[in-house]
Amino acid sequence: MPQANTTYNYERVIILGGGISGLGAALLAHEMQYDVFVSNMGDFKSAFAKALQTNNIPYESGQHTWSTISNASLVVKSPGIPDTAEVVQKFTAQNVPVISEIEFAAAHSNENIIAVTGSNGKTTVTSMIGRILKTDEADYTMGGNIGESFAQQVAQGEASHRLLEVSSFQLDGIKSFKPHVAVLLNVTPDHLDRYDYKFENYLASKMRIALNQDAGDYLIYNADDPAITNALEQSDIKSQRIPFSLEKQLDHGASIVDDSIHIQLEQSTFTMPIQQLSVKGQHNTANAMAAATTAKLLKIRKETIRQSLQSFQGVEHRLEQVLKINKVQYINDSKATNVNATFYALDSMEQPTVWIVGGVDKGNDYSQLYRLVNKHVKAIICLGTDNSKIVEAFGNCVDQMVETSSMEDAVRVAYKLASAGDNVLLSPACASFDLFENYEDRGRQFKNAVRGL
Missing domain, CATH: 3.40.1190.10 (Mur-like, catalytic domain)
Structure with a gap:
């Protein structure tokens, strides 16, 4: 069994968030025989709930019940929960340490x-x-x-x-x-x-x-x-x-x-x-x-x-070559969740490119992409629930811009717009949480849609 090597008080460990990091923290706390409770505002994945049940780790979902968790001596917070969240602010006000799972x-x-x-x-x-x-x-x-x-x-x-x-x-x-x-x-x-x-x-x-x-x-x-x-x-x-x-x-x-x-x-x-x-x-x-x-x-x-x-063959969802259909190369760069990552992707394109972009904007400045879009991109397909900022940024850069709200639609439109020798590049420059579970889900849906053409 690992040994604790800091002065934290592990008497009552509350885990906020029930994703991968929350589950891991709960399992380690259980291994250390701490009094542990997991509180998740969303729903648990079935596999995560089963792992907690198998190890007899108590948990709740759909809410943070303050009367249940307020007696924490230490809080381990999932990275997706901001410090400004009300429940985090309450613990901070009580001088209860709130740390990350890696800590x-x-x-x-x-x-x-x-x-x-x-x-x-x-x-x-x-x-x-x-x-x-x-x-x-x-x-x-x-x-x-x-x-x-x-x-x-x-x-x-x-x-x-x-x-x-x-x-x-x-x-x-x-x-x-x-x-x-x-x-x-x-x-x-x-x-x-x-x-x-x-x-x-x-x-x-x-x-x-x-x-x-x-x-x-x-x-x-x-x-x-x-x-x-x-x-x-x-x-x-x-x-x-x-x-x-x-x-x-x-x-x-x-x-x-x-x-x-x-x-x-x-x-x-x-x-x-x-x-x-x-x-x-x-x-x-x-x-x-x-x-x-x-x-x-x-x-x-x-x-x-x-x-x-x-x-070394690279990683999934990072400039991943999926298929070539009718001499058009389909490329999955779903992991490009910010402008700089998309800059690398567009800069590496050597053929005319149909670019699929969009999602949850995180305060993006798209101006650094103008030169590359003018040089490499023949058409833009917006993929998101709100594409206004992308339309405003690139509306004058390309002759063809199409707004879509599902991956299947985006890929079908790309298929129609691309010609032999072109690339179709999914490089969103945005987070995925408006239409997808995460960037992996977005990338897999892209690959599935391409394979379904």
């Missing part, structure tokens, strides 16, 4: 944590590092914001390495969470609706990944990102800083030399020709630099790193 899990783990964050690329980089660890036959788990929650993995047993993708929402709820290797890929406007529409608030949230690091830890960061470099200049982060850059050569860190990734760490050097990477595009080269630098810090053999990056 709760880390308090029960003394293992080597590798944490990856950024507005874009964090799933790809986490998966790349996972591929390297798997090839190395290392003892590791991979989870956090993808796959199983950190807490559930801690509950299931020990591991040498805990590889985590972490979001800004998860980082908002940490107090002592301390990764040995932190990776900060980029910070561009995203989720601004959760941060009072202030980019500086969102940036500060991302920077928390290094908040508790000390001189024995490492922060791998994007030296080409001015928001990150400016924040680092003003911070007192104590970890060893290791930059990576596509734009300039570095004496220390990772950069491009003679069309190869070149990583210099103390007395150790790693090189790999860019052309040997299995995933293409400048953003994927940067992702590979971050992953390879992490692997070098973990003292993994150079050949293992090269072999892994040569065979």
Whole structure:
């Protein structure tokens, strides 16, 4: 059984939210034999409810009953619940600690944590590092914001390495969470609706990944990102800083030399020709630099790193080539939930593109896409319950713009508008919650609709 290593009072643990992180926190609390109760404002997935029932963990759904949960000594909050939620405010007013699931899990783990964050690329980089660890036959788990929650993995047993993708929402709820290797890929406007529409608030949230690091830890960061470099200049982060850059050569860190990734760490050097990477595009080269630098810090053999990056096939819903029908390539980039992610997608298009875009706008500024839309996009299909901002932004950029309210309609319209040699690209630049359960559901519906043509 894991041991708690912080001073939290675990006498009565209330879990707010019954999704993946809530279930994981509940299972870990149950494993630790704490008095635990799960309160979920929505309905539970049947599999999650069954897991709670199997473990005799009490729960409620459809409401937060204050008389039942008000005696909490500690609250573990799911990342989807904002700090402004009434129930969270009530606990805060009572001085009850409200923490995130990764904080709760880390308090029960003394293992080597590798944490990856950024507005874009964090799933790809986490998966790349996972591929390297798997090839190395290392003892590791991979989870956090993808796959199983950190807490559930801690509950299931020990591991040498805990590889985590972490979001800004998860980082908002940490107090002592301390990764040995932190990776900060980029910070561009995203989720601004959760941060009072202030980019500086969102940036500060991302920077928390290094908040508790000390001189024995490492922060791998994007030296080409001015928001990150400016924040680092003003911070007192104590970890060893290791930059990576596509734009300039570095004496220390990772950069491009003679069309190869070149990583210099103390007395150790790693090189790999860019052309040997299995995933293409400048953003994927940067992702590979971050992953390879992490692997070098973990003292993994150079050949293992090269072999892994040569065979890595990308992640689902990220520029995923689905099918080619009548010489039209259909591409699923549903994971592009912000403008910067869609920028990478449009920038990688080499053929005329029918672009499917839309969803829940999070304070997006679409102006940075104008050049790419003018260059690559022949038609736009809006997919959302409110497309007004997209229509206003791009109405003068293309000759054809069609509004749709279901994935099947969007794909059928795209089929009619596309010609041989074109791409049909789903890259929404928005969250999915207006019409879909999540971005995975959106991506799978796109693939199903394409296969049904």
